[in-house]
Amino acid sequence: MRRLRLGRAFTLIEPGPVVLVTTHDGRKDNIMTISWTMVLDFTPVFAITTGEWNHSYAALRKSRECVVAIPTVDLLDKVVGIGTCSGKDTDKFARFGLTPVRGKFVRAPLIKECLANLECKVVDIVKRHDIVVLEAVAAYLDTGRKEKRTVHAVGDGTFIVDGRRIDRRKMMASKIPFGV
Amino acid sequence: MRRLRLGRAFTLIEPGPVVLVTTHDGRKDNIMTISWTMVLDFTPVFAITTGEWNHSYAALRKSRECVVAIPTVDLLDKVVGIGTCSGKDTDKFARFGLTPVRGKFVRAPLIKECLANLECKVVDIVKRHDIVVLEAVAAYLDTGRKEKRTVHAVGDGTFIVDGRRIDRRKMMASKIPFGV
Numbered sequence: 001m002r003r004l005r006l007g008r009a010f011t012l013i014e015p016g017p018v019v020l021v022t023t024h025d026g027r028k029d030n031i032m033t034i035s036w037t038m039v040l041d042f043t044p045v046f047a048i049t050t051g052e053w054n055h056s057y058a059a060l061r062k063s064r065e066c067v068v069a070i071p072t073v074d075l076l077d078k079v080v081g082i083g084t085c086s087g088k089d090t091d092k093f094a095r096f097g098l099t100p101v102r103g104k105f106v107r108a109p110l111i112k113e114c115l116a117n118l119e120c121k122v123v124d125i126v127k128r129h130d131i132v133v134l135e136a137v138a139a140y141l142d143t144g145r146k147e148k149r150t151v152h153a154v155g156d157g158t159f160i161v162d163g164r165r166i167d168r169r170k171m172m173a174s175k176i177p178f179g180v
Numbered sequence: 181m182r183r184l185r186l187g188r189a190f191t192l193i194e195p196g197p198v199v200l201v202t203t204h205d206g207r208k209d210n211i212m213t214i215s216w217t218m219v220l221d222f223t224p225v226f227a228i229t230t231g232e233w234n235h236s237y238a239a240l241r242k243s244r245e246c247v248v249a250i251p252t253v254d255l256l257d258k259v260v261g262i263g264t265c266s267g268k269d270t271d272k273f274a275r276f277g278l279t280p281v282r283g284k285f286v287r288a289p290l291i292k293e294c295l296a297n298l299e300c301k302v303v304d305i306v307k308r309h310d311i312v313v314l315e316a317v318a319a320y321l322d323t324g325r326k327e328k329r330t331v332h333a334v335g336d337g338t339f340i341v342d343g344r345r346i347d348r349r350k351m352m353a354s355k356i357p358f359g360v
Contacts, residue, residue, distance in 0.1 A: 008336070014215055015332035015340050016196015035194055038218030039335070040229050040309055047227070047311070049220050073346075080351045126306055129220055131227070133309060149343070152195035152332065155219070156188070157352035160195050163329070163343030166253075171260045172337035 001101075001110070001117065001140040007177070009139035010044035012070050012116050013037055017150035018079055018159070020069040020114065021048065022100070024107040025059035029100050031092045031111070032056040033083030035153035037068075042177045044136050045123065051130035055087040060132065064122040065106035068134065069114035072147045073161050079151070105137045115148060116141045181281075181290070181297065181320040187357070189319035190224035192250050192296050193217055197330035198259055198339070200249040200294065201228065202280070204287040205239035209280050211272045211291070212236040213263030215333035217248075222357040224316050225303065231310035235267040240312065244302040245286035248314065249294035252327045253341050259331070285317045295328060296321045 013019070018035050036049035048068075050057050060066050071079050078096040085092070093100050093109075100109030103119045110117040117140045124133040149162040169176065193199070198215050216229035228248075230237050240246050251259050258276040265272070273280050273289075280289030283299045290297040297320045304313040329342040349356070 011335040014335040016217075036219045037196075038227060038229060038311075039216045040311070042335075045309075047218060047309070049218060076346060076348070077351070080348050084351060084354055124309070126309070126311070129225075129227070129304070129306070129311075129313060131218075131220070131306070131309075131311065151346070152342075154345075155191040155194040155222075155356075157347065157349030157356050159346045159348060161343040161346060162332075163341040165334075166256060166331070166339045166341060167337065168256070168260050168339060169337030171257070171264060174264055176335075176337050 001142050004116065004139040004141040006044065006136060006139055007042070009118055009136045010039045010042050010046065012118065013046050014039050015150065016152055017070055018153045020071055020079065020082060020111060021056065022067045022069065022108045022111060023056045023059035024063060024109065029093055029109050030056045030059060030087035031082050033079050040133065045133060047131050047133050049130050050132055060122065061125065063107065065108050066120050066134065067103060067106060067108045067110050068118040068120055069111040070116040070150060072115050073149045073151050074147045075113060076151055076159060103138065110140065115145055181322050184296065184319040184321040186224065186316060186319055187222070189298055189316045190219045190222050190226065192298065193226050194219050195330065196332055197250055198333045200251055200259065200262060200291060201236065202247045202249065202288045202291060203236045203239035204243060204289065209273055209289050210236050210239060210267035211262050213259050215335070220313065225313060227311050227313050229310050230312055240302065241305065243287065245288050246300050246314065247283060247286060247288045247290050248298040248300055249291040250296040250330060252295050253329045253331050254327045255293060256331055256339060283318065290320065295325055
């Protein structure tokens with residue numbers, strides 16, 4: 001995994017892929033599947049929706065750290081499996097054959113098998129809406145990976161895979177932040 | 181456009197498509213392009229990130245209403261065009277050949293050419309993060325439309341079109357809200 005410029009990291013979240021969020025509670029690593037995410041700023045700051053209903057939430061709130069990993073379509077059954085069992089009674093890294101990799105800034109692990117990983121600090125929690133605001137402090141991209149298509153949860157048990165990419169960089173020039 | 185059950189409306193936002201948000205300021209309609217959205221609850225409540233930098237924000241804040249419309253890939257150049265000019269000096273419905281349709285609950289217009297439209301009330305504004313929290317009060321789907329593929333902004337001037345859909349409804353059964 002190569003370091004990716006932080007100025008580009010929001011482009012991993014903006015298209016709206018399902019993500020995996022890892023935490024470390026002082027004893028154990030855990031992973032949750034999150035589909036509810038939103039960019040808040042290019043710096044990059046972004047939000048995820050989570051709360052007490054997710055076992056990982058306690059570790060996220062206490063440690064104020066996590067890693068947001070971007071899986072691709074070949075990992076879909078792991079992503080769904082992770083989202084439908086609990087870290088309360090399951091070691092998800094072992095069960096789903098994923099490899100935790102230590103990052104530089106947070107204790108939560110990167111996921112080696114993912115396309116990209118963002119080491120994140122919790123900068124705020126908006127309790128009344130269960131919004132956790134994250135700032136990425138380091139970003140990594142697996143540039144050698146062939147499968148780069150992410151998946152978008154519809155919410156009804158189906159998932160849309162990335163199709164073709166359309167280039168509108170010329171039309172968008174006035175809106176693209178410096179450095180992208 | 182047919183009414184869509186509100187219990188299904190979050191499935192329009194969850195995959196993360198670029199959306200168009202219309203407002204009415206008491207005199208004029210306007211449209212903005214928004215890529216930063218997130219579901220907050222199935223009811224459906226969801227968030228968009230916007231603020232003073234968008235001309236529509238004043239109308240959104242004052243009227244506490246909007247329509248969120250879901251465009252498809254055939255509308256991409258209009259979506260990009262809407263996102264790169266301002267309602268301050270442009271009648272965007274006229275300029276981009278879009279048809280405003282009156283809804284039932286809000287003064288902001290639906291967009292006839294879009295795949296889906298959500299009439300929304302502003303339920304909260306989280307000023308410190310420029311998050312506007314919306315609740316949809318009515319949803320509409322153009323069921324006769326052939327082109328159903330939405331587009332996902334990457335943020336660098338490129339857009340990913342929806343590809344194929346994968347069904348994991350069986351694996352997801354425990355997580356799918358009632359009514360979807």
